[in-house]
Amino acid sequence: MALLDMEYLEKLEAYFTSGDLKFDFENGDEDKKFAILEFLEKLMDVAELADEQATKLIFKDGYLEMLSGVKPQK
Numbered sequence: 623m624a625l626l627d628m629e630y631l632e633k634l635e636a637y638f639t640s641g642d643l644k645f646d647f648e649n650g651d652e653d654k655k656f657a658i659l660e661f662l663e664k665l666m667d668v669a670e671l672a673d674e675q676a677t678k679l680i681f682k683d684g685y686l687e688m689l690s691g692v693k694p695q696k
Contacts, residue, residue, distance in 0.1 A: 634665075643658065646658065
């Protein structure tokens with residue numbers, strides 16, 4: 623699996639928005655429910671890291687200003 627796999631993220635998004643996750647949780651046994659909750663907790667941890675990294679990448683060395691065409695003031 624590629625580390626930057628947008629197709630997989632889109633599948634996850636569809637799984638969440640379609641109601642399939644809710645259905646699987648509500649109809650799953652205790653092991654399935656635990657696995658779903660464990661997966662969601664890990665996903666939220668990774669999302670926090672992604673947010674931190676995005677912030678660092680965007681604001682490091684004035685990247686945001688570069689994209690907008692604004693020259694940083696010194």
